[in-house]
Amino acid sequence: MAERITPRNVNYSEWYINIVTEAKLADYSPVKGCMVIRPRGYALWERMQAVLDGMFKETGHQNAYFPLLIPESFIKKEAEHVEGFSPELAVVTHAGGEELEEPYIIRPTSETIIWSMYKKWIQSYRDLPLLINQWANVLRWEKRTRLFLRTSEFLWQEGHTAHATAEEAQEETLTMLEVYRRFAEEWLAMPVITGVKSQAEKFAGAVNTYAIEAMMQDKKALQAGTSHNLGQNFAKAFDVTFQDREGGQSLVWASSWGVSTRLIGALIMTHSDDRGLVLPPKIAPTQAVVIPIYRNQNKSEVLVYAQKIRDALKDKFRVEYDCDDNNSPGWKFAEWELLGVPVRIETGPRDMEAGRAVLVRRDTGEKISAAFDEIPSKLDSLFGEIQSGLYNRALEFRVANTVRISSYDKFLAFFNEGEGGFAECLWCGDGGCEAKIKEDTKATIRVLPFGNEKEAAGACVACGKQARHLAVFAKSY
C-alpha cells in the first residue's frame, strides 16, 4: 500500500494529493478547477456539517436558502466587495435560449443577494437581530487549484447577521469566531491561533476580519475559518434601515462568517502520515473497523464471533465490518490505515477461543488486547486518548515551530533559507512594511492575536520604527 503514497519528506504536495485521491476523498473533475467529493470525503463533510449546524442552532441561528445567481449590478454596490471579487467571478450571460438583459454572477459569497432581501424583511428593531446561516455551494474562479484547499467551486456555510447596534455586531462576530475555534480544537483536534487580520488581508467589504489559523505539517499556515464585522457597509450599499426604539431610522449593523470544505484539507494536513489519512475519532465517519482473520477450516466460527463484536459496538460507535473474501488480512490492515479509521479490531481463531480481540490504534500503531465485554469501554477510552493525543501532537508541533524574531536578517533567513514556521514579530502597523515582507519572503500576517498591542514594546521587524502590534507571520495556503 505504502507505494501509493509519496512520503512527506520526499514531496509534501504529492503526499497530500496522494492521500486525497487514494483514500477516495475527492477526485479531479472534467470542469476546470472543480473537484468531485467522493462518498468518503462527503461523509466527513456531513459529520462536520452536523456538528457545526448544531453549534449554530445553539447560538440562535436559523438556516435559509438564497439564490445561486446574483444580478451583476448587486455585486457592484459595495466598492471594496466588487474590487475584491471581480477577478474570480463566473458569469451567466444566456439562459432559456436567450441572451440575458443583465448578466448574472454565480455567487462567490452571498452578502449582496442576502442584504437585498434584508432590506425587505427588516423594518423595525423588533425584526433584529436577524441570525441566518446558509449551507451552499459557491464559485470563485481560481487560476491555481488544489483538491479541497482551493477549488473554483466549493461547499461552505455562510452566516449573515443583522443587528441594531455596532456592539451587538461585534459580539456576534467574536461569538462565531469562538464557535469555529471550539470546533477546530475540540472536534478536529486542530489547534488554532485566533485574532484579527490586517487591513490588507481582510475580507473585501469588511471593517475587520477575524480568523482561526492552523499550522500544517509543512509549517505553513492555513486559514481555516473567518468571521467578519461588516459594520454598516452592506446596509449602506442596500439602504437597509430600521426604526429604532426611539422612533428614529438607523442603518443596520452586520456580520458574516464562514467555513468550507477546505477544512477537510486542513484536517488531512494536520494529522495524516506516510501510511495515509489519520482522523480524530470524534469527526471520523467510521470510528472502528472489525476485521476477522480466518482460514477455511474455522471461517464460519470466526465470522460469527467478529459479527458479535460488531453488533456489540454498532449502536454506540460508527463501526464498519470487513469480511471481504477477496483480500488478505494484511491488505485490509493497510487499506483501513490508508482510509484513516482510528481503531482496527482484529479477531483471529485464538482471540475467539480466548474470548478477546486486538485493538490497534491508527495514530500510534499500539496494540491492545481486550476481553469481549471490555471492548466497548476500552474503545471509548481509546477514542478519548487518540483525540487528545492528536491535538497535543499538533500543538507541540506548532509550538516547536513558532519563534520570536526581532531582526530582519533572521526573519529573511527563517523564511527564505530555513524551513519557516510561525514568526511572532513586532510590526509598526504600516501596510508598506507588510507588503515589503510579502515581497521578500512570501510570508504574510496571519493574525494580530487578541491583546497583541500590550506586547508591542519595541521596534518593527521590517523598518525599525516604533511597533504597534505583535503579529504572527507565516507562509500560507
Added chain:
Amino acid sequence: MAERITPRNVNYSEWYINIVTEAKLADYSPVKGCMVIRPRGYALWERMQAVLDGMFKETGHQNAYFPLLIPESFIKKEAEHVEGFSPELAVVTHAGGEELEEPYIIRPTSETIIWSMYKKWIQSYRDLPLLINQWANVLRWEKRTRLFLRTSEFLWQEGHTAHATAEEAQEETLTMLEVYRRFAEEWLAMPVITGVKSQAEKFAGAVNTYAIEAMMQDKKALQAGTSHNLGQNFAKAFDVTFQDREGGQSLVWASSWGVSTRLIGALIMTHSDDRGLVLPPKIAPTQAVVIPIYRNQNKSEVLVYAQKIRDALKDKFRVEYDCDDNNSPGWKFAEWELLGVPVRIETGPRDMEAGRAVLVRRDTGEKISAAFDEIPSKLDSLFGEIQSGLYNRALEFRVANTVRISSYDKFLAFFNEGEGGFAECLWCGDGGCEAKIKEDTKATIRVLPFGNEKEAAGACVACGKQARHLAVFAKSY
C-alpha cells in the same frame, strides 16, 4: 389574520401563494424565477432531508458531490437528454475575466457529469453496484414559475446508480419509487398513486420513468417524485463498460431518481386550509406551541407553569414557547394556526390552578383538556390521530374525485366543464390519442398504474380502438 389569506373558493392560486408568503416559507427574489427559502420553509426541507437521507442510507446509498457546472459538450452526448433540457439551460460563458473556450451549463440534472466520472470509477463487476446520491441545487430556466412548485433554481436530491444487469437497475428503480411512496404517505400524510409514465411524459434520456402522483385540493395532479430506469443510454453516451464475471466487457445499466423542494408545495396544497398552513406532526419542524394566557396580576405564576409544561415536553417533541408580551393570546392563536403548528397548548390561570392545560388541534380545532402529567402521552396520541386523520382526509378527497370514464364526451365534460379530478380511462397506447386528449383538455396521462394492462379490456376513450392500458388522466402542476 384571516384577511391575509384569500379563501380557496375565491382564488385557489392566490390562496396558495398567500400561505407560502404569510407563513414565511419563501419569498420572491430579485433573480428571475428564483425564490428565497426562508427559515420556516427551510426547516421543513431540513426535516424532509433528514428522513429521506436516512431512508437512502438504509437502502445502501452514499452521498457525494459533483460539480455545479457541466461542459456544454457533455449535455449533448445523449440525444434525447439534450433535446429535453436545452430550452431550459443557463450558460456560463465568461469566468475569471475571460471568455471560456467551451461554455459551461449550470446543471439542470447531473446524469452527464456523473457518468463522465463513473467511466473513471467503474472497471469491474466488483465496482458495481455503485449507489450514489447527491443533495444539490439545480437550475432549469422556466418561463412561468410559482414558489416551490416550479422555480428556475430548486433544491433536490438526485440518486444515480450503476448496475451490472438490467434486472438490478429495474429493481433499484422500483425500490426507490417505493421509498418515495412511503415517504409521501407515511411522513407527509400525502396519498399517492404510483406507476409508469407514458413515453411522451418520461424523463429525457430514460427508458422508463416511474412516478408518485398526488391530488391537490383543486383536483389537479402533482408529480411529487420520479424514478427512472435509464437502461444503458448514459453508459453508451459516456462509454462506461465493465469487465463482467466471465471476463467479457459489458455496458453498465443505470437508474436515477429525485425529489425536490416541490414537495413543500405539494404538502401545502394537500393539507392546508383557509386559516393557513396545516402540517402533519411527523414532518412539522415545530410540533406544538405552548402559549401562556395571563393578566398582569398572575403573569409570573402562569409563565412558570407554562415553562414547566414546555420543559416536560421539549426532550420528546419539537416544541416552541410563545411568551411575547407584544401580542394578545388571540393574535397568537391565529398566528400559530397560520404557521401550521399541529397542536397549540393553552394555559391560563384557571388551567394552572387545576393543574391542567388545553390542547387545541390545528386540523380540526378540537379542544382537549389534559392534566399536567397526561400532556406528553396525550400529545403523542394526538399526533398519531392528526397524522392519520390528515392522510385519510386526503385519501377520501382523492377517491371522491376519481372517476372511471369510458366515453370521450364525458371525458371532455369532466375536464372542460366540470371541476376535473383523476379520470381512469382505457387507452390504446398511441401517442396520437394522448396528444389529442392534451390538446382538447390539457389533461395528460399521470401514470399507467402497475398491473393496469389486466384491466384494459375495452375501447380506448379517445379513438375507440382496442385498449392496451388503463391510464390515469388529470390536469397537472
